[in-house]
Amino acid sequence: MTDKPTLALVAHDSKKEVMVEFALRNQEKLGHFGLVATGTTGGRIQEKCTDLTVRRLKSGPLGGDQQIGAMIAEGKLQGLFFFVDPLSPMPHDVDIKALMRLALVYDIPMALNLSTAEILLRSARLQGLKTTSATPEIKLTAS
């Protein structure tokens, strides 16, 4: 695994195109992070964003959300970009909630829609996303 701060990219089916466009537009910035993604999202990003290396985990409904949750619990994830479909029922709804819950428990910066993702990535500059309760502003961790 990379020693760069790591971001997870996850999108539900109706949001995958938005995620791919987001990744394409921000390829240069994203390239400064280690990237992981759930299976299908990662495949779609990798097809279009040939400059990026994305580690693909399982597909969301088959455990991908849980794998990302485990990374958060182990301190291996610094940011979560999760484009959620709020209008469709999901078979793995409990996994989705569990992932969001862990991002909240560990205070991982988490963008659930495009406009927040753009702001978050801009704030992150190229260096790291983790804030601490002692420093409410973005803490720039890596050089």
Ligand SMILES: O=C(CO)COP(=O)(O)O
């Ligand atoms: O279902 C997902 C997140 O909950 C995303 O999984 P895929 O990227 O494999 O479609």
